[in-house]
Amino acid sequence: MVTKKSELNITEDGNLKKAYQKYRILKQEVDHWQQERKSYWLGMLNLAEKPPYLPIMELPSEAIIELWQRLNDAAEVKISDSDLREIWKQISDNQEVMDEEMSTRFQMAISGVAQLASEMANEKKVPTQRLGDDPHECITCPVCGEVSTLAVLTPPNGQRMMHCTSCSFEWPVKRVGCLHCGSENAKKQMFLKNAAFPGIEMVVCQLCGHYFKEIDARELYVQDYMWEDIKSLPLNFATELWLSEQTKTNNQIH
Secondary structure, eight states: OEEEEOOOOOOTTTTHHHHHHHHHHHHHHHHHHHHHHHHHHHHOOOOSSSSSSSOGGGOOOHHHHHHHHHHHHTOOOOHHHHHHHHHHHHHHOOOOOOHHHHHHHHHHHHHHHHHHHHHHHHHHOOOOOTTOOOOOHHOOOOTTBOOEEEEEETTTTTTEEEOTHHHHHEEOOOSOTTTTOOOGGGGGGGEETTTSTEEEEEEETTTTTOOOEETTTTTOOOOOOOHHHHHHHHHHHHHHHHHHHHHTTTTOOO
């Protein structure tokens, strides 16, 4: 079987170092909060009998607001708990009410709380989807119900696992083929990469036009998959451009 690979062109982002400094401060605050408050909030979590075991919108809002406020304090942003509760209510009503930086802190607060549910699910050894399940279910996190586009090839044999960037839960998926449409036609899959991101490939299906990111953990040690996904966003942007160019010039995406 011939694997189709291609090199992506990407543009250097000079703001990456600054972004990481901000992220690291917030991530450390999340870690501290989890260490201090995990025992209390784990006692408040209840997993359902079947997936999704604890959807994002069913997480305890007070836990999210508590952590969110910690992140706001770390960023030296003053806002009252009552205002955060009002924002949460508006978000629940599908209203966009935050700037980008506030939204980042909100998402990290959700993730920090959702990771507690993931930890509980791992401890309880909850059942996950079977390897042959429907493609959409395959990429949907069985814990929080969010869709993931990040796969990891784990050592030593390269088993493919999906990694949820919302709650950090991992579950096995089939080793080959498109995770979006289920096609196993290797001739219709393209693996795109760039030397600036060793150990990471973008797997593109030329049948359905979707893609996902794949990290080979046998080649690249990753301590924080959320940051690795953020850091390698230039690959996502370059893949979108590649798909657009393929559609325009060769009409290869159906």
